[in-house]
Amino acid sequence: MRENRFMGNQVVETELIAVLVAVTDGDPRVLTIDDGYALPSGLLEPGHRSLQAGLRAWVERQTRHPIGYVEQLYTFADQQRDARGISISYLALSREAPAEYPGASWRSWYQYFPWEDFREESGLLPGILKNLTGWAAGQPERLRRIAGLFGAGAKIWNEELVLQRYELLWEAGLVPEATRHALVAATPAPGKEMLHDHRRILATAIARLRAKIKYRPVVFELLAQEFTLLELQQTMEALAGQTLHKPNFRRFIEAQELVEETGRTTQGLAGRPAKLFRFKSAVLEERSFTGSKLPLVR
Amino acid sequence: MRENRFMGNQVVETELIAVLVAVTDGDPRVLTIDDGYALPSGLLEPGHRSLQAGLRAWVERQTRHPIGYVEQLYTFADQQRDARGISISYLALSREAPAEYPGASWRSWYQYFPWEDFREESGLLPGILKNLTGWAAGQPERLRRIAGLFGAGAKIWNEELVLQRYELLWEAGLVPEATRHALVAATPAPGKEMLHDHRRILATAIARLRAKIKYRPVVFELLAQEFTLLELQQTMEALAGQTLHKPNFRRFIEAQELVEETGRTTQGLAGRPAKLFRFKSAVLEERSFTGSKLPLVR
DNA sequence: CAAGATTATACTCATATTGAGTATAATAAG
DNA sequence: CTTATTATACTCAATATGAGTATAATCTTG
Numbered sequence: 001m002r003e004n005r006f007m008g009n010q011v012v013e014t015e016l017i018a019v020l021v022a023v024t025d026g027d028p029r030v031l032t033i034d035d036g037y038a039l040p041s042g043l044l045e046p047g048h049r050s051l052q053a054g055l056r057a058w059v060e061r062q063t064r065h066p067i068g069y070v071e072q073l074y075t076f077a078d079q080q081r082d083a084r085g086i087s088i089s090y091l092a093l094s095r096e097a098p099a100e101y102p103g104a105s106w107r108s109w110y111q112y113f114p115w116e117d118f119r120e121e122s123g124l125l126p127g128i129l130k131n132l133t134g135w136a137a138g139q140p141e142r143l144r145r146i147a148g149l150f151g152a153g154a155k156i157w158n159e160e161l162v163l164q165r166y167e168l169l170w171e172a173g174l175v176p177e178a179t180r181h182a183l184v185a186a187t188p189a190p191g192k193e194m195l196h197d198h199r200r201i202l203a204t205a206i207a208r209l210r211a212k213i214k215y216r217p218v219v220f221e222l223l224a225q226e227f228t229l230l231e232l233q234q235t236m237e238a239l240a241g242q243t244l245h246k247p248n249f250r251r252f253i254e255a256q257e258l259v260e261e262t263g264r265t266t267q268g269l270a271g272r273p274a275k276l277f278r279f280k281s282a283v284l285e286e287r288s289f290t291g292s293k294l295p296l297v298r
Numbered sequence: 299m300r301e302n303r304f305m306g307n308q309v310v311e312t313e314l315i316a317v318l319v320a321v322t323d324g325d326p327r328v329l330t331i332d333d334g335y336a337l338p339s340g341l342l343e344p345g346h347r348s349l350q351a352g353l354r355a356w357v358e359r360q361t362r363h364p365i366g367y368v369e370q371l372y373t374f375a376d377q378q379r380d381a382r383g384i385s386i387s388y389l390a391l392s393r394e395a396p397a398e399y400p401g402a403s404w405r406s407w408y409q410y411f412p413w414e415d416f417r418e419e420s421g422l423l424p425g426i427l428k429n430l431t432g433w434a435a436g437q438p439e440r441l442r443r444i445a446g447l448f449g450a451g452a453k454i455w456n457e458e459l460v461l462q463r464y465e466l467l468w469e470a471g472l473v474p475e476a477t478r479h480a481l482v483a484a485t486p487a488p489g490k491e492m493l494h495d496h497r498r499i500l501a502t503a504i505a506r507l508r509a510k511i512k513y514r515p516v517v518f519e520l521l522a523q524e525f526t527l528l529e530l531q532q533t534m535e536a537l538a539g540q541t542l543h544k545p546n547f548r549r550f551i552e553a554q555e556l557v558e559e560t561g562r563t564t565q566g567l568a569g570r571p572a573k574l575f576r577f578k579s580a581v582l583e584e585r586s587f588t589g590s591k592l593p594l595v596r
Numbered sequence: 597c598a599a600g601a602t603t604a605t606a607c608t609c610a611t612a613t614t615g616a617g618t619a620t621a622a623t624a625a626g
Numbered sequence: 627c628t629t630a631t632t633a634t635a636c637t638c639a640a641t642a643t644g645a646g647t648a649t650a651a652t653c654t655t656g
Contacts, residue, residue, distance in 0.1 A: 248593035271632025569603025
């Protein structure tokens with residue numbers, strides 16, 4: 001029952017899609033092609049020894065910088081195009097290098113999801129909420145979802161629900177990509193449109209990264225070898241889209257024991273010089289980094 | 299640059315692999331075929347409207363019970379067989395129904411990973427550790443990995459590192475599946491062998507589930523409509539492979555506010571009758587269930 | 597039917613962690 | 627040499643967690 005039967009089975013081509021992320025000047029950026037309209041993607045070729053090798057080989061055509069960290073996001077059968085393809089999406093972290101492909105550019109991911117940036121008051125939420133509640137029109141289930149995801153009070157904002165928020169806007173016909181599914185509103189939500197489901201993939205990547213930085217030391221892939229604690233904090237803030245409490249953030253970092261002083265400090269900037277730190281990569285092998293929460297008995 | 303080019307691109311078939319989990323009598327079980335030698339898997343067929351639909355359609359041939367919860371695990375290019383296939387693995391949760399496929403059976407997952415069951419002293423660890431340290435033979439990096447994963451002291455056991463532990467044993471040639479990579483030891487680690495990388499996929503599923511039960515209410519997919527708090531606890535213990543502190547576990551559950559009393563109690567069993575609870579499925583829409591850890595400023 | 601076994605449920609309390617804020621130090625700019 | 631600016635160090639109340647004890651309601655058995 002496990003033999004290969006090509007007769008009657010679907011034989012498809014495989015596309016690799018990359019969400020390549022970097023943080024530059026407190027801005028979380030993503031590598032795009034077609035002037036920001038699409039995520040880079042390429043087809044799996046016979047020469048590729050593995051899926052990740054294919055992705056890496058492929059990404060190197062567009063940026064010099066080595067990709068430190070690669071993680072699979074999601075695989076889906078592409079129904080929008082020719083219904084013959086399988087797409088495997090990846091999240092990759094690196095530092096920004098010039099995009100060297102025609103049409104390629106690094107873009108702030110908040111261009112695509114402006115409502116996800118809570119670091120300063122954007123004033124976008126009231127308009128989005130008005131559109132959404134109009135769509136919900138007295139339907140209590142929809143209203144509950146809206147409240148849970150876009151939270152009237154803004155204090156219950158959960159930064160990890162990027163995908164759910166995008167999907168709600170999609171359902172409500174408030175993003176241009178929903179055109180096949182619904183009548184798109186005359187005044188859709190702000191944010192740049194993308195090809196097919198690329199914005200959905202980007203949302204998945206953001207959500208994954210926002211969740212991951214809390215329990216695995218992946219931020220360091222986005223930082224230089226040496227960095228100050230403020231740079232570290234601002235990189236986290238860029239990803240999370242929220243401002244963090246400085247003293248408590250430092251305590252949080254110190255408690256993890258993942259960084260050590262280099263002995264050097266910053267020079268020539270305003271204010272007191274900051275100590276430079278480096279990531280203790282040795283701990284990666286020894287430690288586990290899982291947020292245990294169950295009340296075990298010992 | 300995004301047009302379909304079949305020339306020169308790899309065209310492959312797609313296999314769907316399911317890790318279908320149920321917990322029965324405090325035992326975490328997984329649906330297998332070939333007398334426990336393989337995970338159920340089927341090829342994606344033209345009739346399947348989506349990947350998940352293909353998986354569901356396919357799983358229904360082997361068990362009546364509807365699969366409540368399905369989640370994608372990982373996609374990989376299969377190098378072991380004909381190097382032409384892509385495999386997409388899924389984790390599905392359900393309650394155990396009779397396996398109705400020839401050769402199909404439900405098996406405790408601890409048959410495959412006996413060292414992962416910490417609910418009672420198994421006495422297996424010393425033997426495994428002896429084999430592993432023999433393999434590490436004075437190589438400090440290997441020894442550090444062994445200590446971190448199999449922890450000499452048994453109190454630093456991290457139940458989520460199922461995959462890493464399996465991979466370490468694989469590297470050390472202590473599981474039969476490693477035969478292509480290494481010389482398999484005369485006395486390998488205990489635990490039933492599986493086809494190809496199926497045991498690795500199972501390890502991935504266990505790890506994912508062990509992590510997920512802590513912050514998302516997925517256990518309830520494995521329980522009957524009504525259940526006692528002890529049944530809930532024992533189901534969690536079965537998955538986690540560890541015993542939990544009863545009073546604190548109840549506090550943990552109550553704090554989440556995910557269950558409510560039905561008003562009924564158990565009958566005819568030893569001891570004081572237990573209240574029956576049900577899962578408040580309504581909260582699924584309203585709440586977020588993400589373990590925020592960052593020190594936000596408000 | 598009473599005593600004991602068994603399971604359920606309810607509290608207690610010391611310690612650790614977290615949220616929120618204030619105080620002091622070291623530099624550059626004027 | 628004063629001020630602005632950033633870095634770093636503490637404080638303290640509130641909350642959560644780990645570990646354990648006490649009491650309640652049933653079944654079993656002599």
